[in-house]
Amino acid sequence: MREFIYNSWNGVMNAEINPLKHIPDTNTRHMVLQVLAWMWCIVFSMYMGSIFVMGVSMIAHVLFLAAIVITVATFETAKNNPNAFKLRLEQRTNGYHTPSRTRYMWYNGKRIELDKNDVGGEHE
Structure with a gap:
């Protein structure tokens, strides 16, 4: 059946x-x-x-x-x-899920590169 x-x-x-x-x-x-x-x-x-x-x-x-x-x-x-x-945001942010966790920030329309060795956040 x-x-x-x-x-x-x-x-x-x-x-x-x-x-x-x-x-x-x-x-x-x-x-x-x-x-x-x-x-x-x-x-x-x-x-x-x-x-x-x-x-x-x-x-x-x-x-x-x-x-x-x-x-x-x-x-x-x-x-x-x-x-x-894949999330487009993830593709644009090099694998990070939120823009604030990427290796750069935007301030007043300008891209500011962050230190590559900095883990980010308060996790130091």
């Missing part, structure tokens, strides 16, 4: 397995999947006999598919470019 559910899920939601894999543009692929989801929302609401159900179902599908797309994009970015998740 578990394998059936896994294969069914991948057959619909995995863009590398389902027939939508032949669409090269990821945005177009997502839009086609979204239109299919809306189609199923309409079918479900007609079955239930309520327009309200259709609206709620469409919103739920949009949120659900958007969450999947964001998750997959995050995983792909982590796999292909792990440095994308």
Whole structure:
């Protein structure tokens, strides 16, 4: 049963397995999947006999598919470019997490270099 559910899920939601894999543009692929989801929302609401159900179902599908797309994009970015998740502040401050702990300070718009051997703070 578990394998059936896994294969069914991948057959619909995995863009590398389902027939939508032949669409090269990821945005177009997502839009086609979204239109299919809306189609199923309409079918479900007609079955239930309520327009309200259709609206709620469409919103739920949009949120659900958007969450999947964001998750997959995050995983792909982590796999292909792990440095994308570094804090920009950390990159600008040579590995220190706060500007006040860097090896320089700014005063009146001028950069003041600090002693390289000074550990900084009150930790002397």
